[in-house]
Amino acid sequence: MKNYDAIVIGAGHNGLTNAAYLAKSGLKVLVLEKNDYIGGAAVSRELHDGWVYSNCSYVCSLLRPEIYRDLNLQKHGLQVIAYGGSVTFMEDGNIFGGYSDHDLQRREIGRFSKKDADAYVRFGRDVSKQCRFIKPLLLRTPPDPTSFRPKDLNELVWLFKRLYGLGEQTIYETIRFYTMSAAEYLEEYFESDIVKAALSGSGIIGTALGPYSPGTAYVLLHHYMGEVDGSIGSWGFARGGMGSVSKALAGALQEYDGEILTEAEVTQIQVKNGKATGVVLANGDEYHAKNVVSNLDARRTYQDLFNPEDLNEKLLKQVDNYKFNGSSGKLNIALDGLPDFPAMGKDNPLIYADMHFIDSLERIERAYDDWKNGRWSQDPYCDTLIPTMTDPTMAPPGKHYMSVFVQYAPPKLATGEWTDKDREGFGKTVIDQIGQYSPNFKDLIVHAEIRTPQDIENEVGLTEGNIFQGELTMDQMFFNRPFPGYAQFRGPVKGFYMCGSSTHPGGGVMAAPGANAAREMLYDLKRKNIVPEAENDD
Amino acid sequence: MLRQDHYKTSVYKTPFHERTSELNILNEWSRWKDYTVPTNYFRTDLEYFAVRNTTGVIDYTPMVKQKITGPDAAEFVNRFFTRDMNKIGIGRVGYVVWCDEEGQVIDDGTVFHIRENEYWLLCVERQLDNLENSAIGFDVKIEEITDDIACLGIQGPTSCSILKAIGFEGIEFLKPFDIKHYDFRGREIIISRTGFSGDLGYEACMANDVALDFWDALFEKGEIYGIKPFGLDALDLVRIEAGLLVPGQDFMVAEDAIRPGSTRSPFELGLSWLVDLSKPVFNGREALIEEKRKGSRYTFVKLNIKGNKPAHGSYLYNQANKKIGTVTSAMFSPSAKANIAYASLHDPWNKDKDKIIAEIYYQKDLEWNRVMEEATIVTKPFFDPERRRTTPAELY
Numbered sequence: 010m011k012n013y014d015a016i017v018i019g020a021g022h023n024g025l026t027n028a029a030y031l032a033k034s035g036l037k038v039l040v041l042e043k044n045d046y047i048g049g050a051a052v053s054r055e056l057h058d059g060w061v062y063s064n065c066s067y068v069c070s071l072l073r074p075e076i077y078r079d080l081n082l083q084k085h086g087l088q089v090i091a092y093g094g095s096v097t098f099m100e101d102g103n104i105f106g107g108y109s110d111h112d113l114q115r116r117e118i119g120r121f122s123k124k125d126a127d128a129y130v131r132f133g134r135d136v137s138k139q140c141r142f143i144k145p146l147l148l149r150t151p152p153d154p155t156s157f158r159p160k161d162l163n164e165l166v167w168l169f170k171r172l173y174g175l176g177e178q179t180i181y182e183t184i185r186f187y188t189m190s191a192a193e194y195l196e197e198y199f200e201s202d203i204v205k206a207a208l209s210g211s212g213i214i215g216t217a218l219g220p221y222s223p224g225t226a227y228v229l230l231h232h233y234m235g236e237v238d239g240s241i242g243s244w245g246f247a248r249g250g251m252g253s254v255s256k257a258l259a260g261a262l263q264e265y266d267g268e269i270l271t272e273a274e275v276t277q278i279q280v281k282n283g284k285a286t287g288v289v290l291a292n293g294d295e296y297h298a299k300n301v302v303s304n305l306d307a308r309r310t311y312q313d314l315f316n317p318e319d320l321n322e323k324l325l326k327q328v329d330n331y332k333f334n335g336s337s338g339k340l341n342i343a344l345d346g347l348p349d350f351p352a353m354g355k356d357n358p359l360i361y362a363d364m365h366f367i368d369s370l371e372r373i374e375r376a377y378d379d380w381k382n383g384r385w386s387q388d389p390y391c392d393t394l395i396p397t398m399t400d401p402t403m404a405p406p407g408k409h410y411m412s413v414f415v416q417y418a419p420p421k422l423a424t425g426e427w428t429d430k431d432r433e434g435f436g437k438t439v440i441d442q443i444g445q446y447s448p449n450f451k452d453l454i455v456h457a458e459i460r461t462p463q464d465i466e467n468e469v470g471l472t473e474g475n476i477f478q479g480e481l482t483m484d485q486m487f488f489n490r491p492f493p494g495y496a497q498f499r500g501p502v503k504g505f506y507m508c509g510s511s512t513h514p515g516g517g518v519m520a521a522p523g524a525n526a527a528r529e530m531l532y533d534l535k536r537k538n539i540v541p542e543a544e545n546d547d
Numbered sequence: 548m549l550r551q552d553h554y555k556t557s558v559y560k561t562p563f564h565e566r567t568s569e570l571n572i573l574n575e576w577s578r579w580k581d582y583t584v585p586t587n588y589f590r591t592d593l594e595y596f597a598v599r600n601t602t603g604v605i606d607y608t609p610m611v612k613q614k615i616t617g618p619d620a621a622e623f624v625n626r627f628f629t630r631d632m633n634k635i636g637i638g639r640v641g642y643v644v645w646c647d648e649e650g651q652v653i654d655d656g657t658v659f660h661i662r663e664n665e666y667w668l669l670c671v672e673r674q675l676d677n678l679e680n681s682a683i684g685f686d687v688k689i690e691e692i693t694d695d696i697a698c699l700g701i702q703g704p705t706s707c708s709i710l711k712a713i714g715f716e717g718i719e720f721l722k723p724f725d726i727k728h729y730d731f732r733g734r735e736i737i738i739s740r741t742g743f744s745g746d747l748g749y750e751a752c753m754a755n756d757v758a759l760d761f762w763d764a765l766f767e768k769g770e771i772y773g774i775k776p777f778g779l780d781a782l783d784l785v786r787i788e789a790g791l792l793v794p795g796q797d798f799m800v801a802e803d804a805i806r807p808g809s810t811r812s813p814f815e816l817g818l819s820w821l822v823d824l825s826k827p828v829f830n831g832r833e834a835l836i837e838e839k840r841k842g843s844r845y846t847f848v849k850l851n852i853k854g855n856k857p858a859h860g861s862y863l864y865n866q867a868n869k870k871i872g873t874v875t876s877a878m879f880s881p882s883a884k885a886n887i888a889y890a891s892l893h894d895p896w897n898k899d900k901d902k903i904i905a906e907i908y909y910q911k912d913l914e915w916n917r918v919m920e921e922a923t924i925v926t927k928p929f930f931d932p933e934r935r936r937t938t939p940a941e942l943y
Contacts, residue, residue, distance in 0.1 A: 078884040401943050544855045
């Protein structure tokens with residue numbers, strides 16, 4: 010038995026970030042990980058000889074540059090490489106390109122609608138306004154709106170000042186924005202279906218909502234934020250795969266003498282007299298600490314690790330109500346060469362970009378209907394990338410790795426649990442869709458890893474395979490994340506905290522929840538805050 | 548002799564122009580001495596990342612090149628440059644500066660010890676006058692070969708793999724600053740493990756008539772290794788991260804300086820490692836000995852500045868609000884996610900007591916804003932991966 014100042018359960022990227030800050034502050038920290046590798050859903054794994062997959066999360070668009078800089082992640086081997094654009098393949102053989110060059114993009118939209126091409130300028134401005142409002146919140150603790158403590162009141166005042174600083178018209182727009190669907194929002198700007206379909210994609214990634222579901226406008230913004238992060242290279246691929254993010258964070262943690270133990274599954278959080286005292290592992294080992302932090306999602310944490318007697322009924326009910334609605338699957342494919350996409354033409358730089366094979370809002374909404382009916386989408390929305398076009402470290406020269414993120418796949422099928430045959434069928438659906446646009450694609454496949462929401466849950470521990478550790482809907486965001494009364498990273502017992510994506514500001518490889526939780530812990534421990542603030546955009 | 552109507556060709560095209568102009572889809576060009584070369588080809592950040600992640604290729608043919616040959620070549624270079632040139636053996640490259648009589652830096656560059664009794668000096672400003680003046684009494688021949696030799700920088704982690712794939716045997720065994728002579732289609736090509744990126748990388752010098760063939764081989768074999776051309780804007784980003792100076796930006800070229808006090812000595816540029824005062828004679832030696840005794844006027848530093856607004860041209864102050872220096876180069880580093888700069892500090896800066904505060908101006912929606920951000924001095928380059936030094940070089 011060993012004593013620590015803090016124990017972090019789960020070596021996901023947020024657990025590692027949290028631990029790194031606690032260790033940097035001088036605390037004795039231990040991170041416990043059930044798998045024999047670290048990173049949670051930010052991992053690089055060689056599952057086929059010579060090919061490294063980012064087999065869960067696959068792009069690095071939201072990682073807070075402030076944390077990257079502050080923890081010196083470059084020194085610990087992280088390099089985020091920018092890549093460019095997006096492309097949507099259309100049923101009629103055309104393509105719609107998403108270019109980072111402003112004028113190229115305007116011209117491309119103009120191929121479909123001259124009016125939309127101009128509206129794009131207005132759209133870009135409005136979304137940037139929303140990003141400007143929300144970005145500083147990512148590295149702040151949500152205030153409790155019912156509290157009269159000075160800390161909360163000050164934060165509320167700050168928030169209102171910021172809101173009123175937007176100007177009258179934008180305040181109205183902001184409030185509308187948070188309740189709208191991505192489709193409705195886009196329809197206020199664009200008439201062309203392909204433009205709307207292409208832009209709506211980021212509104213549904215990771216969420217069990219369709220483009221017409223209220224709340225998806227925000228999800229669109231959540232993903233858009235990375236792209237407009239200002240400084241060069243704040244978004245892109247982590248060189249060597251997403252495991253490089255975790256590896257660099259672990260490097261930072263170890264530099265501050267933090268410890269990591271793998272194959273150490275925590276089965277219980279010990280509580281005595283309303284205080285966390287330590288954890289028990291599956292093998293019976295005990296580790297003691299006055300502070301216990303969970304990187305696991307809210308349900309796993311409270312239902313699996315706590316003794317129900319240590320929790321009040323209301324919280325248990327809140328945990329039960331917390332929505333996951335797993336909706337995503339993933340294919341990782343090793344390719345013997347670069348597939349042809351004849352619709353793109355030769356030497357099109359969009360081969361470096363996010364590729365999609367669904368070209369109308371209606372088709373995307375239909376894909377969502379399948380999820381509601383307990384089936385995987387027969388005509389899915391696939392966010393497809395060939396990271397090896399950019400990253401030379403993930404496959405042998407001339408060979409390629411393709412990452413296919415698939416929306417939608419239910420955590421449980423109408424027919425029951427996922428079977429091997431279902432998994433195969435799911436994979437085939439996706440491969441067939443891509444194959445429609447690339448005649449030699451199927452012949453190039455040398456290995457494919459097919460991951461259903463159930464696989465993701467079993468391996469990574471994300472309940473229902475929800476990539477955000479719980480839906481990113483307004484009822485579960487900001488001071489409601491994970492649930493009202495617990496949005497400031499503190500749990501129901503003294504010395505217990507949450508630091509995963511179930512907490513503010515939610516999912517994506519941002520490292521913000523982990524850092525935010527560390528800041529609150531240091532506050533409780535009356536230690537100097539060392540967690541960086543968000544850079545001012547103004 | 549150049550024709551009388553040379554003015555009709557106001558800028559020269561490099562031997563690579565046919566290819567670089569095809570790839571320069573932005574059609575952005577910069578004047579570099581007699582030549583024009585791409586400023587940006589397709590997207591500055593992607594060009595930057597090619598250098599950092601795969602391989603970037605830059606046409607640096609306009610770099611001024613002088614050839615020094617003759618039985619006294621070794622003695623002559625040792626007299627001209629401030630460092631001990633005996634340490635730069637045959638087949639090695641050395642970074643050099645040289646000074647005027649007052650110990651002020653005229654220029655910096657690289658000296659290639661090509662073969663016995665033959666050195667090449669690659670630098671920014673033409674030096675025939677200076678070299679000839681210093682050569683009195685030495686049996687050496689000095690020629691400018693700028694227009695006769697085409698040069699490419701091939702920089703980045705996959706660069707060695709590409710050169711190897713073309714057929715340059717043993718390229719991976721070159722140590723940093725090594726030179727190797729290769730035969731390429733019957734012509735000599737000189738490849739050195741040098742560059743301006745702070746990463747694994749090579750430079751290739753060749754006769755003009757073989758330039759296009761070499762370019763084509765490079766891009767054909769390089770495709771699967773992510774080869775991309777990069778322009779001067781991306782070059783500036785990688786060289787600042789790598790800790791490399793540019794004459795005319797980070798210091799005033801002594802010969803061009805009109806105003807007293809505007810030039811710098813090697814000590815004032817953080818280059819004391821390039822000065823060997825134990826050598827009996829070199830230009831500026833007495834002045835540098837005197838400076839060593841009396842102390843320098845300026846201190847060159849690398850800064851890590853808070854915030855994310857680059858400190859272009861910023862004044863630096865101490866906590867008493869006294870001006871203590873000026874920024875010479877600045878950028879937000881995509882690799883370190885840090886706001887970095889070079890600066891020249893002066894009195895009353897106190898090394899042990901003073902804070903350094905940068906006055907930064909920047910625009911948002913056309914409004915000018917000002918922030919005062921604290922800076923810390925860093926000693927290592929901002930980008931310095933292990934693979935830069937590893938031999939044999941990393942292969943993909």
